[in-house]
Amino acid sequence: MNPDRQAAHLADMLAFVRELRALVDGLSPEDFAANRILCLAVEKLFINLGEAAYRLGDEFAKVSPGIPWRQIIGLRNILAHGYEQVAHEVLFNTVIHDLPSVESRLRQLVNPNPGN
Secondary structure, eight states: OOHHHHHHHHHHHHHHHHHHHHHHHTOOOOHHHHOHHHHHOOOOOOOHHHHHHHHHHHHHHHHHSSSOOOOOOOOHHHHHSSSSSHHHHHHIIIIIIHHHHHHHHHHHHHHHEEEE
């Protein structure tokens, strides 16, 4: 893959994760689930996140541990193709509990030498 495209996909992923986290910041699971427009926005951002992860490819994922690549892409497929209904509580919990570590790892991949 072209290194410029690779960097762009990683930057996109980081932006999607940050936006997901900002959208649910301070909300309870009940408040989140009650806001249909917000739930749809979160679903779309997860689709975008998974698409960017998919475009990086299997080889990149193999040499970039610390990110649940298969789960991110799998969630994208479920949401995009409607294989099954995803509970909004699951999406909320994923944002709260799983995305902080994903964001941290993506920051490292986007800027591997922060002191430079």
